[in-house]
Amino acid sequence: NDDGIIEPIQPNSEITSxxxxxxxxxxxVGREIINNLCxxxxxxxxxxxxxxxxxxxxxxDTLVEINGDKxxxxxxxxxxxxxxxxxSGIGTTANNWIKNCQIPVASTRKTTWGLLDKWAVHMGGxxxxxxxxxxxxxxxxxxxxxxxxxxxxxERVRIALENIDFxxxxxxxxxxxxxxxxxxxxxxxxxxxQNEKPLTIMLDNISAKKCDEIITSISxxxxxxxxxxxxxxxxxxxxxxxxNKSLVDVISTSSIxxxxxxxxxxxxxxxx
Numbered sequence: 331n332d333d334g335i336i337e338p339i340q341p342n343s344e345i346t347s348x349x350x351x352x353x354x355x356x357x358x359v360g361r362e363i364i365n366n367l368c369x370x371x372x373x374x375x376x377x378x379x380x381x382x383x384x385x386x387x388x389x390x391d392t393l394v395e396i397n398g399d400k401x402x403x404x405x406x407x408x409x410x411x412x413x414x415x416x417x418s419g420i421g422t423t424a425n426n427w428i429k430n431c432q433i434p435v436a437s438t439r440k441t442t443w444g445l446l447d448k449w450a451v452h453m454g455g456x457x458x459x460x461x462x463x464x465x466x467x468x469x470x471x472x473x474x475x476x477x478x479x480x481x482x483x484x485e486r487v488r489i490a491l492e493n494i495d496f497x498x499x500x501x502x503x504x505x506x507x508x509x510x511x512x513x514x515x516x517x518x519x520x521x522x523x524q525n526e527k528p529l530t531i532m533l534d535n536i537s538a539k540k541c542d543e544i545i546t547s548i549s550x551x552x553x554x555x556x557x558x559x560x561x562x563x564x565x566x567x568x569x570x571x572x573x574n575k576s577l578v579d580v581i582s583t584s585s586i587x588x589x590x591x592x593x594x595x596x597x598x599x600x601x602x
Contacts, residue, residue, distance in 0.1 A: 335371060335405060335406070335409070338370060338371055338372070338373065339371055339372050339401060339402045339405050339406060340401065341374045341399035341401060341402055342399060342400060342401040344400045344401070345397070345398065345399065346397075346398070346399075346400040346403060346599060346600075347396065347397045347599070347600040348395075348396045348403060348597055348598060348599045348600060349392045349393075349394065349395045349396065349597070349598055349600070350392070350393045350394050350396070350410070350411070350414065350595055350596070350598075351390060351392050351393065351595065351596055351598060352387045352388065352390065352391045352593065352594070352595050353594040353595060353596060354389055354593060355386075355387065355388050355389055356386075356387055356418055356419070356421070356422035356425075356593045357384060357385070357387070357418060357421035357424075357425045357453065357454050357455075358381045358382075358383065358384070358385045358386075358387045358414075358418050358421070358593075359383050359384070359414070359417040359418045359420065359421040359450045359453040359454070360383070360413050360414040360417045360418060360450075361379055361381070361382060361383050361394075362383060363413055363417070364377070364394075364410055364413060364414065365377065367410070368406065368410075371402075371406055372398070372399070372402035372403065372405075372406045374398045374399040374402055375396055375397070375398035375399065375402055375403060375406075376396070376398050377394050377395075377396055378394065378395040378396075378397075379393070380392055380393060380394065380395070381393055381394075383421075383453045384421070384453040384454070384455075393414070393595065396597075410597070411595060411596075411597055413446075414593070414595055415592035415593050415594070415595050416443070416450075416592045417446060417449070417450040417453075418450070418592070418593035418595070419450075419590045419591050419592040420447055420450035420451060420454065420587045420590050421450045421451070421453045421454035422454065422590075422593055423454065423585075423586050423587070423590040423591075424437070424450070424451045424453075424454025424455060424456040424586045424587065425454040425455050425456075426567070427567065427570070427583075427585075427586050428454070428455045428456050430567065430570050430571075431570050431573065431574065431581065432574045433573055433574065433576060433579075433580065434456075434457055434580045434581070435456045435457065435580070435582075435583065435586060436458065436560075436580050436581070436582045437451040437456060437457070437458055437459055437582070437583070437584065437586055437587050438562070438582050438583065438584045439460060439462075440588050441584075441587065441588065442588065445461060447588075448461055448587075450587065451586060454586070456586055459582055460500075464500055465500045465501060466499065466500040466501050466502045466503065466504055466530075467494065467498070467499040467500055467502075467503045467504070468503075468504040468505075468506075468532075469490050469491075469503070469505045469506065471506050471508065471534070477490065478490065483512070484511050484512050484515055487505060487507060487512050487515050487516050487519070488516075488519045490505065491503075491505065491516060491519045491520060491523065491529075492519060492523070496525060501527075502527055502528045502529070502530055502558075503527060503528075503529050503530065504529075504530040504531075504560065505529065505530075505531060505532065506532045506534050507532065507533060507534065508534055508535070508536070509536075510540075510543070510544050510547065513531050513533065513544045513548060514544075514547060514548060514551070516529065516531050517529070517531065517548045517553055517555075517557055518551070520553075520555050520557065521553040521554060521555045523555075524554075524555070525555070528555075528556040528557065528558055529555065529557050529558070530557075530558045530560050530579075531548075531557060531558070531559055531560070532560045532561075532562055532582075533559060533560065533561050533562070533578065534562055534563045535562075535563035535564050536561070536563075538561070538572045538576045538578075541559070541561050541576060541577070541578055542577045542578075544559075545559050545577040545578065546577070558579045559577065559578045559579050559580075560578065560579065560580050560581070560582055561573065561576065561578040561581050561582070562581070562582040562583065565581055565583050565585070566583075566585060567585070
């Protein structure tokens, strides 16, 4: 890592005590990660946790009390703070989103720390969506353009769905659409395929009002297949109220984990 730790830290036999405190309210995440980190890199440290992952914490709370080798603690202090700060920041942001939204909110795969970001989202109470590409087949606009470049954009939706290998789709299929025409074509095509797996139609960068119009028009078709509707793109905490009465089944966004502010925490050594 950026602290130059490439092997377990050697103890110097001098014992010290410290604690990590929270300097703001939020959702705590990172206990399991830090335990694993210290077990390998700083095994002489004893950590006494006061909170578990997903717990609400307040300004001034002591998250963990640490006792053990001073050399190990000094060298691993920054990685500990970075991990807890970032993951707790994501958990706090995710929790803020779900408290302000009546529709389930899911994170996208635009992650910085991969599955660690997804874990923090889960601890904050939001949905993790796909953890990797194998969880579900997603057909995005770029996929369709690359594979069916000679076809009309709307026809790409139909052709892509008709050529799916259903043995390798994961739990469900997601297809990104940009307008009412593409959404209806996707729904009708899926209905003709008579596949038991559900189809998620991702309504990309479409307003809440327009999404409802699209969903209503497809509902009126009275198709027999199972279809879910996902809204993504251009959704923020500031306009979240516009979606609270929407007909979409889920909102997906990278805003609950990407570029979020870390939770403000500090490690304080106890003075003798």
